[in-house]
Amino acid sequence: MAADVRLLGASFDPAAQLAAFTAAHPSAGGVVSFLGQVRAGEGVEALELRHYPPLTLPGMSALGETVLARWALDGLLIVHRHGEMAPGEPIVLVAAAARHRRDAFAAADFAMDHLKSDSWFWKRERRAGEWHWIEPRQQDHADLARWA
Amino acid sequence: MAKLVFLGRLEDLAGGPDRDVAPGPLEAVLAGLPVELAVALLGDRVRIARNGELITERGGIVLEEGDEIAFLPPVSGG
Numbered sequence: 096m097a098a099d100v101r102l103l104g105a106s107f108d109p110a111a112q113l114a115a116f117t118a119a120h121p122s123a124g125g126v127v128s129f130l131g132q133v134r135a136g137e138g139v140e141a142l143e144l145r146h147y148p149p150l151t152l153p154g155m156s157a158l159g160e161t162v163l164a165r166w167a168l169d170g171l172l173i174v175h176r177h178g179e180m181a182p183g184e185p186i187v188l189v190a191a192a193a194r195h196r197r198d199a200f201a202a203a204d205f206a207m208d209h210l211k212s213d214s215w216f217w218k219r220e221r222r223a224g225e226w227h228w229i230e231p232r233q234q235d236h237a238d239l240a241r242w243a
Numbered sequence: 244m245a246k247l248v249f250l251g252r253l254e255d256l257a258g259g260p261d262r263d264v265a266p267g268p269l270e271a272v273l274a275g276l277p278v279e280l281a282v283a284l285l286g287d288r289v290r291i292a293r294n295g296e297l298i299t300e301r302g303g304i305v306l307e308e309g310d311e312i313a314f315l316p317p318v319s320g321g
Contacts, residue, residue, distance in 0.1 A: 145250060145251065145254075147248070147250055147292070147313055147315065149292065149294075149295025149311075149313070150292060150295065150297070150313075150315075212318070213318070214318060215315065215318055216318055216319070217250050217251035217252075217316070217318060217319055218319045228251055228252040228255070228319070229319045230317070230319060231317045231318065231319045232319070
C-alpha cells in the first residue's frame with residue numbers, strides 16, 4: 096500500500112477528503128486526522144506557501160513511505176496546499192488509518208512534525224499590505240527531535 | 244544559459260524568483276552577483292540543489308548549459 100500524498104495549488108474540502116479516505120479503509124478500527132488552517136488574527140490578511148517542485152512533492156512522498164514503514168497502518172493521507180491562502184482556509188490535512196488507535200495517533204503526529212520542519216516549504220504572511228517571510232520556529236525543531 | 248532559482252527570502256534579495264546566468268564555475272557566477280545576494284546564497288544554512296538533487300559538497304561546481312541551481316534557505320512550512 097502506498098501513501099496518498101497530494102500537493103494542491105487550490106483550496107480543498109477537508110471533510111470530503113477525510114470521508115473518502117475513511118470509506119477507502121473500512122477495516123481500520125481507527126482514523127486519526129489533523130487539519131491545519133490559516134490562523135485568523137494578528138493582522139494576517141493572507142498566507143502564502145512557496146514550494147520547489149523538484150523537491151517538495153518527492154520529499155512528501157518519501158515522508159509517507161517512512162511513516163508507513165514505521166507504523167502498522169491501513170492507510171495514510173497527506174494533503175498539503177501551496178500558493179496563497181486566506182485566514183480560515185485549510186493548509187494541511189493528515190490522516191492515518193490503523194487497526195489500533197495508538198499507531199494512528201503516532202503516525203499522524205510524526206507526519207505533521209516532519210511536514211512542519213522538514214519539508215520544502217517557505218511561508219510568508221501579508222500584514223497591512225506587506226509580505227513578510229516567516230523564519231523557522233525553534234519549537235518545530237524541538238518537535239522533530241522527539242522522533243530521533 | 245544556466246538558471247539560478249531563489250527560494251524564500253532569497254527571492255526578495257535577488258529581486259525575482261530566478262535568474263539566467265552564463266554557464267561556468269559557480270564561484271565565478273556568484274562573483275558576478277550583487278555582493279549582498281552572493282553572501283546570502285553562500286550562507287551556512289542555505290542548501291543547494293542541482294537539477295533537483297541536493298548536493299552536499301558545494302566546492303568545485305561548474306554550471307553547464309541548461310543546469311538549474313536552486314538555493315534553499317531554512318524551511319518554514321506547514
